Amino acid sequence: MADSVQLRINGRMIAVPGGTVLAAAIAAAGVTQFRRSVSGQPRTPVCGMGVCMECRVTINGQAQRRSCQTLCEPGMEVQTDE
Amino acid sequence: MNSRAHEFEIVIVGAGPAGLAAACAAAENGKRVAVLDDTPWLGGQIWRGEQAQPAQPGAQKWIERFRRSGATLIDQTSVIASPRPGVLTAEHPSGGREIRFQKLILATGARELLLPFPGWMLPGVVAAGGLQVLAKHGWPVAGKKVVVAGTGPLLLAVADGLKKYGAHVVSTAEQAPLARVAGFGLKLLLAHPGKILQGLGIKSRLLGVPQRFGVWPVRAEGDRQVRSVTLTDGQKTWTEDCDLLACGFNLVPNVELPLALSCELCDGFVRVDKWQATSVENIYCAGEPTGIGGVDCALAEGRIAGLAAAGRKDEARQLFAGRARWHRFRAAMAETFALRPEVKTLAADDTIFCRCEDATFGRVKQFSNWRDAKLQTRCGMGACQGRTCGAAARVVLGFGMESVRPPVLPARILSLLTISSDSTTIAETKITGTNQTL
Ligand SMILES: Cc1cc2nc3c(=O)[nH]c(=O)nc-3n(C[C@H](O)[C@H](O)[C@H](O)COP(=O)(O)OP(=O)(O)OC[C@H]3O[C@@H](n4cnc5c(N)ncnc54)[C@H](O)[C@@H]3O)c2cc1C
Ligand code: FES
Numbered sequence: 001m002a003d004s005v006q007l008r009i010n011g012r013m014i015a016v017p018g019g020t021v022l023a024a025a026i027a028a029a030g031v032t033q034f035r036r037s038v039s040g041q042p043r044t045p046v047c048g049m050g051v052c053m054e055c056r057v058t059i060n061g062q063a064q065r066r067s068c069q070t071l072c073e074p075g076m077e078v079q080t081d082e
Numbered sequence: 083m084n085s086r087a088h089e090f091e092i093v094i095v096g097a098g099p100a101g102l103a104a105a106c107a108a109a110e111n112g113k114r115v116a117v118l119d120d121t122p123w124l125g126g127q128i129w130r131g132e133q134a135q136p137a138q139p140g141a142q143k144w145i146e147r148f149r150r151s152g153a154t155l156i157d158q159t160s161v162i163a164s165p166r167p168g169v170l171t172a173e174h175p176s177g178g179r180e181i182r183f184q185k186l187i188l189a190t191g192a193r194e195l196l197l198p199f200p201g202w203m204l205p206g207v208v209a210a211g212g213l214q215v216l217a218k219h220g221w222p223v224a225g226k227k228v229v230v231a232g233t234g235p236l237l238l239a240v241a242d243g244l245k246k247y248g249a250h251v252v253s254t255a256e257q258a259p260l261a262r263v264a265g266f267g268l269k270l271l272l273a274h275p276g277k278i279l280q281g282l283g284i285k286s287r288l289l290g291v292p293q294r295f296g297v298w299p300v301r302a303e304g305d306r307q308v309r310s311v312t313l314t315d316g317q318k319t320w321t322e323d324c325d326l327l328a329c330g331f332n333l334v335p336n337v338e339l340p341l342a343l344s345c346e347l348c349d350g351f352v353r354v355d356k357w358q359a360t361s362v363e364n365i366y367c368a369g370e371p372t373g374i375g376g377v378d379c380a381l382a383e384g385r386i387a388g389l390a391a392a393g394r395k396d397e398a399r400q401l402f403a404g405r406a407r408w409h410r411f412r413a414a415m416a417e418t419f420a421l422r423p424e425v426k427t428l429a430a431d432d433t434i435f436c437r438c439e440d441a442t443f444g445r446v447k448q449f450s451n452w453r454d455a456k457l458q459t460r461c462g463m464g465a466c467q468g469r470t471c472g473a474a475a476r477v478v479l480g481f482g483m484e485s486v487r488p489p490v491l492p493a494r495i496l497s498l499l500t501i502s503s504d505s506t507t508i509a510e511t512k513i514t515g516t517n518q519t520l
Contacts, residue, residue, distance in 0.1 A: 016220065019134040024220035032205060032307065038464075039440040042306055044205040046437075046470075048212030049127060050120055051193045053438060053465040064465070065175075068216065069158075071122050 007076035016072050023048075023055045023067040026080060034067065035081040057081075089182045090116040090154070092391050093170065095161050095339060096189035098126020099377050100369025100384035102148045104187045107388025109151035116181065117153055118172060120160040120491070124148065126191055127211065128377050131218045144381075156181070163488030164343050168364075173491070185364045185391045188340050188352070189384060192333035192370035194236075197474055198435050198443060199428035201302030202329070210330035211236050214243045224248030226325040229311050231255040231299045233419045234332035235376070241291060242284045244328070252322055253292040255313050257331075258419050260295035266418040274411060298425050302327050316424065332419050334473045335371040341486040350476075350483065357398065358387035366391055375412035382408050426478050436471040438464020446471075452481040467491070 004015045009029045016025045023045045026034060033042035035056050045055035050069045058079040059065040067078075092108045094101045097119035109115040123130040129141035136142050148155075156172075159179060163171045170186070172179040194209040201207065208216070210232055217223045228249045230241045233256055241251045256263065271278045297315045302308045312321045337345075340352045346361035347353060352371045354360055360367050368387040369380035382405040389398035429435060431444030441461040449455035452462065452475055462468025462475070467490075475481040 019131075019219070021216065021219035021221070024216055024222070027216075028220065028222050037203075037434075037437065037440050041203065041434075041440070042205055043203065043437070045208065045216060046196065046212060047194060047209045048215040049193060049209075051466060051469050052196075052209075056465070062175075069121055 005072045005074050007072055007074065007078060009078045010080055010082060018072075020072045021068060022057070022059070022070040022072050022076070022078065025072050026057065026067055026078065031080050031082060033080060033082050088116075088180060090114050091183070092116075092185045092187065092388075093118065093181055093183035094153075094187040094189055094388075095119075095170075096126065096191055096369070097121075097124050097155065097157070098189060098191045098369060098380065099128065099144065100191070100380035100387075101126065101187070101189035102144050103381045103384030104189060104366075104368055104388035104391070105153040106144070106147050106151045107385045107394075108187075108392040109153040111389070111392040111394055113392050115151070115153040116156055117148075118156045118159045118161055118170075118181065120158070122158050124155065124157075126380075127215065130215065135218075140377075160491045161339060162490050165488075171488075173489075185366070186343075187358075187366040187368060187384075187387050187391055188343070188345070188360070188371060189367070189369045189380075189387075190336040190339050190371055191380075192335050192374060193469065193473075194330035195332055195334045195473055195477065196329075196470055197331050197425060197428065197477065198433050198471075199299060199301055200430050200433050201304070201308065203434045203437055204302055204304050204308045205306065206304065206308035206325060207302050207327045207329060210234075210240045210328040212330070213326065213328040214240045217244060217247045217249070223326065225250065227252050227323060228326045228328055229253055229255065229299075229313075229322055229324040230328045231297075231311065231313070232330045232332070233257045233421065233425075234330065235415065235419070236330065236332070238281070238284050238288065238293070240328055241293075242287050245287065245291070249326075251288070251291045252324055253294060254288075255297040255299065256293070256295045257298040257422055257425050258295060262418050263295055266414055269414050270411070273407065277411075298422070298428075299327070299329060300428060331421060331425065331477075333370060333374045335374065337371050337483075338467075338469070338486050338490045340365075340367055340371055341483075342488050342490050347483065356402065357390035357395065358383055359390065373409070373412050374415065375408055376415070379405070379408035379412055421477065429478065435474070436461040436464065436468075438466050438471075441471075446475065447479060452484050455479075455481070 043054045046052045055067045057067045091114045094117045105117045132141040159172045159174045161172045170181045303310045310323045352367040358366045366387040368383035386398045429443040433443045435443040435446045439460040441459040445459045456462045
């Protein structure tokens with residue numbers, strides 16, 4: 001397993017093993033809502049493969065990125081809809 | 083980067099088993115080949131993550147072979163449109179790309195069919211293969227109580243995988259009746275003994291996990307998080323506690339890109355001839371979009387497509403018999419895991435049908451076709467572009483397949499601007515500020 005990677009999720013620094021998918025890191029950080037649906041419901045990843053769009057978060061200021069299709073990178077700034 | 087670097091004799095969309103086999107066949111025959119994939123991984127749904135954590139020898143063999151083949155991998159790149167023949171437009175996180183080809187092989191794979199039922203949008207209700215894939219990449223499942231439900235050969239593989247990652251698999255619920263699954267097992271034993279051994283290995287590792295057949299979920303319960311699932315065998319109904327419900331109803335083909343390229347379909351799958359050629363000249367298709375046949379079928383079709391596109395028809399012909407065996411396996415799978423009518427009627431009027439727009443089933447079902455339902459309820463108009471609810475609407479409401487208008491995936495506005503304003507150069511524009519999905 002590659003070295004650990006540090007990134008910030010909703011303002012909190014966390015470290016995950018290299019090769020971790022961002023969606024997994026967000027879940028491991030204890031986040032229970034990735035995005036809020038148009039009627040305000042909490043949503044979390046469903047398909048794990050880039051199709052359903054339920055895992056969208058803001059990465060380094062870029063909104064609507066699919067966290068299930070993104071690998072964690074050192075220093076990433078991630079914001080969920082919490 | 084200049085535009086010449088993006089011109090290839092053969093371009094393949096999809097780096098799953100079908101795409102890798104096609105790429106190796108074409109590149110080993112001296113063609114200039116590129117493979118484009120949406121993800122940062124090689125290997126598609128079954129082999130992704132194998133580069134970082136090798137586990138499957140079959141996957142290693144193909145990944146190694148691909149590396150040596152001389153084909154180029156263009157990853158994290160989603161193909162979203164084809165503005166004119168011989169040209170693809172694609173999106174990378176850093177901006178739009180244009181890629182030219184002489185021949186194109188579509189190996190876009192499949193996704194899980196998700197059917198709506200009360201509570202299916204609760205956090206913790208995840209697609210079956212989806213949860214396995216997430217767990218493989220670090221999603222925490224250790225110690226979690228998981229029920230695996232739905233249909234298809236994937237379910238037991240998922241249960242096995244989750245157990246390996248430390249999950250407590252409470253039970254599995256396959257909607258197909260035991261007699262049909264057992265009959266399929268028997269056929270498999272005669273035609274593909276290797277598959278049965280794989281299956282028996284999984285079975286033995288799942289000893290102690292109740293595996294039910296002819297059983298399906300009717301609702302998931304919980305407040306902000308799934309806590310339990312209610313299952314039925316059509317007579318009795320009972321509830322099982324869970325932290326996660328992994329639920330998928332087999333696979334549906336990714337035919338959006340083939341459709342956007344005007345390839346004809348037949349029964350919902352891309353129609354191909356014996357060379358894997360589609361109805362559009364110079365465009366081939368291999369793997370799950372032509373029929374849900376599993377990894378070996380995808381490899382066989384991919385190899386034939388790659389050889390045919392490279393002009394090696396004699397070599398391709400020698401693989402026809404092998405492919406035919408996998409096509410028989412594919413037909414048996416479709417028959418075995420056909421959906422029972424009950425799982426098509428699980429949604430209640432207040433069940434969210436379209437997860438992107440929160441349109442309820444009660445509203446969507448008032449319309450007799452997908453187009454009207456979309457216009458009136460916004461169902462299928464959100465970020466996933468109807469890839470989740472559109473597939474469900476075809477099964478649950480019998481709606482037909484609509485023609486596909488590009489972009490095939492939600493593209494950021496910038497990629498589209500880049501593409502429409504200049505057709506010959508590749509933009510390396512940095513995206514700043516906020517982006518929107520179309
Ligand atoms: C979530 C999931 C988990 C699975 N797990 C297993 C398992 O554990 N065991 C098993 O035997 N089978 C599994 N399967 C089935 C298995 O995926 C298939 O049998 C096999 O991978 C088919 O190979 P393929 O090459 O046809 O498609 P895929 O492996 O699906 O590959 C298609 C590739 O195309 C890419 N793609 C699609 N559209 C575009 C586009 N527009 N632009 C760029 N790239 C694109 C995708 O990102 C993907 O990488 C799973 C399927 C799914 C959906
Ligand atoms: S979980 Fe479905 S797109 Fe990421």
